[in-house]
Amino acid sequence: MATISYIPEYAAPETYLNTRHTVASWLLTKDHKRIAILFMVSITVLFAVGGTAAVIMRLQLLTPHSTLVEAETYNKLFTLHGIVMVFFFLVPSIPATLGNFLVPLMIGARDLAFPRINLLSWYLYITGASLTITCLILGGADTGWTFYTPYSSSFSNTHVVLAITGVFIAGFSSILTGLNFIVTIHKMRCPGMTWFRLPLFIWSMYATSIIFVLATPVLAITLALVCLERILGVGIFDPNLGGDPILFQHLFWFYSHPAVYIMILPGLGVISELVTCYSRKAPFGYSFIAMASLAIAILGFLVWAHHMFIAGISIYGGIVFSILSFMVAIPSAIKVFNWTATLYKGSIQLDTPMLYALGFIGLFTIGGLTGLFLATLGIDMHVHDTYFVIAHFHYIMVGGAVMAYMGGLHFWWPKITGKLYPEWWGRIAALILFFGFNLTFFPQFLLGYLGMPRRYYAYAPEFQVYNVMSTAGASILAVGYLLPLGYLLWSLRWGRTAGPNPFKAAGLEWTTASPPPPDNFEETPVAGEPYNYHEMDFSDV
Amino acid sequence: MSDLVAHQFDDLEQQTEADTLGMWTFLATEVLFFGGMICGYCVYRLLYFPAWHEGSLIVDNFRWLGVSSGAWNTAVLLTSSLTVAMGVRAAKMGDNQFLAKMLVLTLLLGIAFLAIKAAEYTHEYHEGVVPGYSLFHPDEEISGDLRQAAANSQIAENTLRHEFQLFWVFYFFMTGVHALHMVIGVGLFTYLLIEARRGRFTPKKHAPVEIMGLYWHFVDLVWIFLLPLLYLVR
C-alpha cells in the first residue's frame, strides 16, 4: 500500500489520532487504540507515585538509623509502593497498553470483541486508582501490599478499607480486560490466522488472560472478607475469635502468585517479538514457546504456598509446593533457551528495543534462578522476608517486566504515534537503565543473604555499604526512566515521521499505516506464515 | 436493540458466538468468585464441625409446612430455570408472547426467592445470630443448644460461640452475595421482558435471551450447592 510520505499535508489520511479531537471523543471512545493511550497515560502517572515512594524509602535507607521518616511512615511507604506498583502499574502495564493496542491489529481485526467493556475497564482502573490516591492523601495504609491478617483485619489503624476497595475495583478492571482478550482471540482472527500462525505476543496475552479471569475473582472475595472483618468486628482471620490467618494467606496467594505471572507473561511475549525482529529470524521452536506460555499460566496456579513455607503450613504441603515451584521454572527456561537459539546465527541489530530485550534475557534469568533458591525449603528458611526476596522479584519485575515494557514501547512507538524516537538517546537510556538497575538491586541479594530483613526502616550498621550502593543505583535508575519520558514526549512534536514498517518487522500490525486508521486496516488482511523474515529483503539497510 | 451487527464483527453469527463465549468466560470468573468464599467455608467446616453442625440446624429450622425455607427456595429456583429454558425456546421460535409469559413467571419466582430470603434473614435477626460485635446475641434456646454441643464435643463454650459466629458470617456473606446476583438477574430479566413485550426477538435475534438465560441458570447452580453446604451439614 502507498506510504504516507507521498501524501501532502493538507490531505492527511485519517488515523485513530486525528479523527476527532474533542475531550468526549477520547473519554467516551470505543476505539481500542485510544483506550490503550488512556491507560498508557494513567499508568505512567501511577508509576510516578509508586516510584516516589521508592525514592523516599531508598533515601531513608542511606543510613542505618535515619530520621528522614518515622517507622510508621516507612510502613506506609512500602505499602503504597507495593500496592501501586503491583496493582496499578505492573498488572495493567503491557496488557492494557500494548495489549489493548496490538491484539486486534496483530490478528487482523477491527477492534476487540467488546469495545464498551474495554472502556469500562479503564474507568474501573481510574476509580480504583482514585480511591488509592485518596487513601494516600488521608494518610495511607501500613499493612504491606499483602494485607496480611490479623494485622490488616484487626489491628491496623490506617485506611485499610479504602486501600482494599481501590484494589478490589482495579481487579475488576483486569478481569474485564482478560475476558475481552480471550473472546477476541478465539473469535475474531482474520482469514488465514490459525492458532499456530498467531504472533507469540498473542499467545502470551491469551495465557495472561486465563490468569486474569480465573485468579482475580479469588483476590476480590478475599479482600472483601478482610473488609467484612474490619467493619463487623468478626473473626474470620483473627485467631482470638476462631479465625485462621493462614487461610487468608492461602486465598491471597492463590491470586497473587499467578498475578506475578500476569506481570511477566506479557513481557515474555514482547521479548519474543523483539528478539525475532532484531535477529531477522523466525523464532526457534515457535510452538514450544507458545505452549510454554500456556504452561506457565497453568502451572503458576499450583505453586502459591511457596510464599508460606515458614508460616506454619504442613511440611507435606511445603514439599509438594516446593516440587511444583521447581517445575514452573521449566517453561520459562524453555523460552530463554529458544530465544538464545533464535539469536544464534541471526543478523543482530543492536537498536534500542533489542538492548532492552537482551538486558531482559540476562536479568530475567538471574531473577528466575534466584527463584529456585527460594523454592528450596532449606534456603527459604534462611532468606524468607529478607532483601534476597526483594532482589529476586525486582529482577523479574523491573529487570524483566519493566524492561520488556520499555522495549515494547519503543518498538511499537512509531506504530502508535506515527513518530520515530531518537535512536541514540534510546540506546543511551537503555544502557543507563541497565547499569542503574543492577547497581540498585544486585547488592540487595547480598544484603538478604547476610540477613537484612525487608520492610524495616532501620538496619544494622554492617549493612550500610550495600544500602548506599543500592540507593546510588536507584538515582541512576531514575535517570534511566526520566530520559525516555523526555525524548518520547519530544518525539511526538519533533520526531521524524514513521512509515508503516520502519523496523522491517513481521506481523500484521506493520502492514497498516503508522498510526493506523480508526478501523485498523483498509481491508481485512489475510494472514500468512508468521515471522517470514527469510522472505524479506534487507539489502537496502 | 436493533438488528445491526456491531462494527467490530463481520456478521451476526460471529457476534452471537463472541457474546456467548463472553458470557461463559464471565461465568467462569463467577465460579472462582463464589469459590473463594466456598473455600473459606470448607476450611472452617473441616476445623469446626460441631459449630457448623449447630449453625446448619438452625438455618434449616425455618420451616413452612414442614419443609425448610432452603428447600422451598431451591424448588423456586429450579422452577425458574425451567421457565427460563422454556422462554429461551420461545425466543428461538420467535414467539415473543409466550416468551413474555415465561419471563413474567421467572421474575415472579425470582422475587419469591428474594422474599423467602428476606423472611429468613428477619427470622435469624430475631434469633440474634446476625454476626457483628454489637449484633450477635443468640437467644436463650440457641445458647442452651450451644452449651450442650460444647459439652458433647468437649470444647470450651466461649470457643464454640466464636466458631458458631463464624458460621453465620459465612452464611450471610455467601447467601448475601448470591442474593445480590439474583437482584441483578431480576434487573436483566426485566429488561428482557420489556424487549419481549415490544416483540423484539426473532429466531435470528434471540441470542440476548439465551445469554442472559445462562446467567440465570448459573445463579441457580450456585444455590444448588449452597443448599447442601449451608442447610444440610449433618
Next chain:
Amino acid sequence: MSEEKHKIESVGIYLLIYFLLLALLIATVSAARLDMGPWNVVTALVIAVAKSLLVILFFMHVRHNSRLTWVFAGAAFVWLTLLLGLTLSEYRFRPPAALAHSVAQLERTSDR
C-alpha cells in the same frame, strides 16, 4: 457450529429434567434426615453435582454446544477443584493438634 443455534429442545425433555431435579431435591433433603456419618456430606454433594450436570447439560444447552464451551465450563470447575483441593489438603495434613480447636481458648469476659 451453527446447528446448535437452530436446535430446539422439546418441551418434554425440559419437563422431564425439571421433575428429575425436583426428585433429587427431595432425595437430598430426605438423606439429610438420616445419620450416615461421613457419608452425609458425600451424598449431599453427589446429588448437588448431579443436579448441576442436569442444569448445565440440558437447561444451559451445553449438551449441544461446541467443545470450546465444554472446555470453558470445565476449566472453571477444574480451577475450583484446584483451589479447594490443594488448600484443604494442606489443612488435612497438619499435625492433629493443629486441627482440634488449638485456636486461642478464650477466658475473657468481653468479646474483643
